[in-house]
């Protein structure tokens with residue numbers, strides 16, 4: 334059974350592996366059924382470790398190379414120095430990870446929030462971003478491109494970006510005041526009616542404004558809330574559910 338989606342545009346470069354897990358083929362019980370990879374959602378921790386083993390084996394990842402942050406809905410970017418020795422995952426509070434390390438695999442956990450993959454194919458360097466509404470409003474995607482410029486000399490015109498499975502405008506109802514804030518920040522296109530938000534367009538706009546070319550940005554067709562057969566949805570499942578893992582790594586070895 335295939336337990337993940339591949340980001341085709343990224344893998345075609347031959348430079349990276351870029352995947353998002355799906356919820357099938359694991360051992361967690363309801364409401365976390367079944368391939369829950371998030372250890373912070375009150376699922377049985379033994380089940381989560383079995384699920385991670387299943388998933389990492391399937392994508393061919395050595396678990397010691399997996400790194401993630403402690404996600405806090407911020408716009409903080411964690412830079413992992415490529416020259417640093419391989420580190421054990423000791424979560425830093427942040428919502429994006431950037432690195433040019435040849436074997437580390439940064440990942441983010443989501444269940445409606447937008448996982449954003451970034452590849453600077455010229456350096457090469459990678460970024461993995463977790464963008465919910467707070468991170469989107471505080472422009473974590475643009476912050477990540479800025480941090481990549483600063484640390485790697487990344488040219489945004491050499492970047493590819495992909496927005497993975499996440500809640501879309503068909504399902505993402507918010508308060509009128511939040512929709513107002515988004516409209517002020519990103520323009521009327523991010524609001525499809527009075528209280529429905531389009532997080533994908535808001536994040537894609539940030540990436541465009543940061544200089545990523547329009548044809549280098551792709552968006553998953555999947556809405557997590559519409560497709561709870563494939564994905565976890567915090568919103569559609571009343572807050573008690575598992576997490577997908579999106580990760581990216583350079584083919585450095």
Ligand SMILES: [Zn+2]
Nearest residue numbers: 503504556559
């Ligand atoms: Zn939907």
